[in-house]
Amino acid sequence: MNVYTLPDLPYDYDALEPFLSKQLLELHHKKHHAAYVAGANTALASLEKARSIGDVSRVSKCTRDLAFNLAGHVNHSVFWTNLCADGGGEPTTVLADGIANDFGSFEAFKRQFCALATSVQGSGWVMLAFDPVSSRLVTLQLHDHQDCMTAGVVPLLMLDMWEHAYYLDYHNAKADYVAAFWDVINWDDVARRFDKALAPAS
Ligand SMILES: [Fe+2]
Known part of the structure; x- marks a missing residue:
């Protein structure tokens, strides 16, 4: 039987400091x-x-x-x-156009994403995803790991809003954790996922 395995991180455990210790x-x-x-x-x-x-x-x-x-x-x-030591900034190329088209602007997308993240009740995630049915980008707020998931969407950018993801470093300052996240986003990885989602099935 095929089994799942824990993937190695693509960086050292201290690589994302001070975002995450x-x-x-x-x-x-x-x-x-x-x-x-x-x-x-x-x-x-x-x-x-x-x-x-x-x-x-x-x-x-x-x-x-x-x-x-x-x-x-x-x-x-x-x-x-989705994370890397020298991340942050804003996406470029097709992903930037997609965000502008579907959210109005990068700043509008960021505000929406942050609002979803800081309003998670209990444990959950926030996700930027591509919906192939409408060929558009959407944001989702998941409860636990999968509740409120929409079938068929392709995850592009995810933020863990379980307390185990931030409490040791940020305590109850959830908004500070969400704000710091934008400094370590690996937009190249998000863009690669978007390009792959847009590619016609072979
Ligand atoms: Fe987690």
Whole structure:
């Protein structure tokens, strides 16, 4: 059976300071992200066992566990690569045009994204995504890892708004964490994801 594995970070644990301390990033990656990888594999194994013994009584719970943990794994994998030490600024090229077309301006997009991030109730994420149905960019606010997700959208830029993502460094100053995020965004990575989403299926 194929299993999920924890990807290495594309930078050292102290690379994103002062946005995120080495201690926070290491804990976030090695403990929290790793737990979602393990949880997804456990859910898959439980489903395989249920099939092998012909017992479907737990498949609903296992499927919910798989959705939660796999979304946690995917979200974090996108989030890590959205960040880099020398990031920040604004996107250029096609992504800049897309943001201007679909949000009015980069500043309007940023205000909308920040408002969604600081208003997450409980645990969640904010996402810039491409919707292939309408060929436009949208922002989503996810609860937990996957609730309020729209099927088919392609994640481009994600921000983790679970307390484990910022509390060690920022305590309850959620808005400071959101503001600092813009200094480490790897717009090249976001643009690559957008270009890939726009490319016709081969
Ligand atoms: Fe997280």
